[in-house]
Amino acid sequence: MTDTAAVSAFEKLDVEALTSEQAETELERLANAIAKHDKLYHQDDAPAISDADYDALRRRNTAIEARFPDLVRDDSPSRNVGAAPSEAFSKIEHKVPMLSLDNAFNDEDVQDFVGRVRRFLKFDPLMGALAVTAEPKIDGLSLSLRYEAGALVYAATRGDGTTGENVTANAKTISDIPQKLSGDAPDVVEIRGEVYMAHADFQVLNQRMEANGGKVFANPRNAAAGSLRQLKSEITASRPLKFFAYAWGDMSALPADTQMGMVEQMKVWGFQINPLMKRCETVEELLAVYHGIEEDRATLGYDIDGVVYKVDRLDLQQRLGFVSRSPRWAIAHKFPAEKAYTILNEIDIQVGRTGALTPVAKLEPVTVGGVVVSNATLHNEDYIKGIGQDGEPIRGGKDLRPGDTVQVQRAGDVIPQIVDVDLSKRKEGAEPFEFPSVCPRCGSHAVREENPKTGRLDAVRRCTGALICPAQATERLKHFVSRNAFDIEGFGDKQVDAFFADGLVKTAADIFTLEERDKQSLTKLRNREGWGTVSAKNLFEAINAKRNIDLHRLIFGLGIRHVGEGNAKLLARAYGSWQAFYDAMVKAHDKNGEAWEDLNAIDGIGHIVAEALTEFFAEEHNREQLDALLAQISPKQVEQIDSSGSPVAGKTVVFTGALERMTRDEAKAMAERLGAKVSGSVSKKTDLLVAGPGAGSKLKKAQGLQIEVITEDVWFDLVGA
Known part of the structure; x- marks a missing residue:
């Protein structure tokens, strides 16, 4: 046995590239893996991988065995079906083994199947059509029912194909399974089919399980298997199980000579059979049935995972016989797994x-x-x-x-x-879907932002009612109290969720009225679970400590799209006070005036950020919430840099072209230290343009507006650096 790393490497090797030693190691790994997943699926009703992944394991095992037939193991998956029956049930040996089917995964595989059958039978086309039945492959739990003298004797699961679990008491609670056969029937009748659960029943069961604190099922197949294999039949009786009959095992006599005839006889005896089963005479007809059922799959009301094809004539089935763990005369055409x-x-x-x-x-x-x-x-x-x-x-x-x-x-x-x-x-008259231009949660405008560089609209439409939209409320409140915004100690995500759910804090303003409302409330914060007198007092003190907040923290805390901590600081520095910032954002909404130009001129604030800001402040709901918030807090004005004696203090400066003695960031920092405002674009409010080599449109615009233009060297002389 090689080490784990080597096994992992072999796992990825193509079958044709494997050496004999590597193939032996791979077959051992596959045997163990498939046995494990067989137990999880058939015995524990808790599959850990998808059907597609399981099928891939089996296909690889089959391919390796075909290339190295002398390495086939005694415990090879190709020699086994299902998993050993659980020790929790008594065992029943099947008189006729319950085998599984080979799989087809595409149309070509189906053509190959029919071709193999014809070649094996030496079926001359002149003999007429080779009839094959097609029926949905029910995704449930296989069950065998034995009747003697028309009465149900026992019911057994597939188990390992040879021996199954005795679930007779449970099977008798399923209404689709007759206790006694109707009409004339042979002395011994063994009916095989699938126990399943309808979609609607599955949803109701899961709702009931969840309400009672139980474990919900992942899918109807797991629900059906788990329900049938209960140790208490009264639990099975409470589950809405159904049964489709489609095959047989031990029979003292056959009442028909075709697959179709046998299944129709099952209906006469009292079983439910699938109404979609059809008899076909060409591959094209088989594939038409397959693709038709595939598209109608969601309307059936129960799970299927493919279509099963079976040679119709029973005498031909007898001639074809079996190979390994499956019949030559049948195949399952699986749907794409994903x-x-x-x-x-x-x-x-x-x-x-x-x-x-x-x-x-x-x-x-x-x-x-x-x-x-x-x-x-x-x-x-x-x-x-x-x-x-x-x-x-x-x-x-x-x-x-x-x-x-x-x-x-x-x-x-x-x-x-x-x-x-x-x-x-598509149904006649189906109308195209109209995407809403207003938020379905709060009624605010929903807009698609325009990229100024490409002129294209953003793919996503967004609600502009940030402060009043309930869908955004809790996450925005969490942002508002976060470390880089208001940073209120003791007011974290957990508190936001709890206070919002109980209606205590719905908006940012509610945070600052919480203490006053608590005084008047019969249900005090200190009496709530997880709180006490000290913790409530500490929270109120932490909130009050943030009533006088830095302007950039307030701007960042609003959670406006594209306005991060850095942009918030740029905006605070540019406008200096909340009122100046607020008034400018409202005025800039027309995107055509001086306020709009000034906003876009702030170095680092581009068109996209400007759009987001003006859309936010244009929304009346947002302004109302801001007014309520500002009634509770007092944002600090930005401290002005002491630039007394600076020749550029209070001036708006623009840098353009290639700077040779400093980087653009260094130039910007220098200007701001000297009390200047740095802008990213030229406007009539620009006082000075510092132009390096390669200056282009900004230089031309400055010259057109008769703005003073200087070189980098002159800038250093001007500021005395």
């Missing part, structure tokens, strides 16, 4: 903590990759339309409308997404 078709019921708009309006697809629940999927991301409004701002189709985008049949993909832990839409199934 994809499924379902119905897009509606498009819901969710508002995130930054105000982003995110469209979410509300889907008819469907199991994908072992998980029930009912929601999928739709990214943004252009993705839903399928058309970009230039009118061209966008990559991945679809024209999606409520009611559409869509294909959903889920890979690993990736959020499910819609990857295709079947337009042939």
Whole structure:
């Protein structure tokens, strides 16, 4: 046995590249891994990997054994089915083994299957059609039911294919399983089928389990298996299990000579059979059934994971026989493991903590990759339309409308997404989805920002009602009290969530009225769980200590998009006081006046930040909340740098071109130390332009406005540096 690192390396090697020694090691690893997952799936009803990953393990094992037939192990997965029955149940030996099916994963595999059957039988096309049945592959728990003289004698799970678990008492609680067969029946009848749970029943069961503090099931298959394998039959009886019959084992006589005829006879005896089962005569018909069922999968009301094909004539099945653990005359055509078709019921708009309006697809629940999927991301409004701002189709985008049949993909832990839409199934008169221009939570404008460099709109539409939008409220409150904003000691995320949920703090202003309201309340903060007299007193003192706050902390604490701590300091320094800042932001909303030009002229404040600021202050709801907040606090004015005697104090300076004696940041810091305001653009308010080599448009604009222009050397002479 080689070390773990080597095993890991072999695991990634192509089968054709394996040496005999490496192949032996890989077969041991695969045997152990598959046995482990068989137990988790069949015995514990708790699969740890997806069907696709499990199938990949088996395919690799089969490929290695085909290349190295002398290395096939006694415990090879190719010789075993399922897992050993649990010791919790008595055992029943199957008179006829319950084998599994080989898998087909694409249309070519199905063509190969039919071709192999024809070649084995030497089936001459002149003999007529080779009929094959097609039926949905139910994703549940296999069960064998033995009847003698028409009465149910026992019920057994598949187990390891040879011996199963005795679940007779539990099976008798399932209404779809008759206790006594109807009509005439042979002395011995062994019916095989699948125990499953409908989607609607699964949802109700999980809701009930959650309400009672129990563990919820990941998917209907796990729920069905766990319910059937209960040690107390009364628990099974309380679970809404169903049963589809589709095969047989030991029979004292066969009432029909075809697969289709046998299944139809099961219906006569009182069993539920799948109404979608069809008899086909060509590969094209089989594939049409497969793709039709695949697209209608979400409307069935129960989980399936593929379509099973079986040669219809029983005499041909007899001739074909079995190979290893599966019959030659049948195959399971699996659906893509991480994809499924379902119905897009509606498009819901969710508002995130930054105000982003995110469209979410509300889907008819469907199991994908072992998980029930009912929601999928739709990214943004252009993705839903399928058309970009230039009118061209966008990559991945679809024209999606409520009611559409869509294909959903889920890979690993990736959020499910819609990857295709079947337009042939779109209902007549289906209207395109209209993305809202106002926030669905607070009614504020929802806008798409424009990138000034590209002229393109941001893909995401955002709510501008930051301070009053309930969807953003808790996260913004957490930001407001965070370390780099108000930094209120003892007022963290936990307190924000608790106070918001109880209605004590809904807005920033509520924080500063909390103590006064607490005095008048019958339910004091000190009496709340986790609080006491001292802790409540400390919190109120910490809040009061922040009533006189630095201007940049207040600006940053507002949580305006694109305004980080650095930008907040730039804005505070540029305007000096809250009132000056507030008035300027309100005036700048027209994006055409002096206030707008001044805002954009602040070095480090670009067009995108300016847009975010003016949109925020243009919203009346935000201004109302700010007024309420400013009634409780007093922002400090920015201390002016003592620049007495400085020749550039109070002047607005712009640096342009290549500076040779200092970096741009050094030049900016120097000017600010000397009491100057540094701007990033030239306007009529600019007093001085320092131009280095390569100066371009800023120099031309300054000359046109007759602004004083000096070189870098003259700047140093001017400031005496």
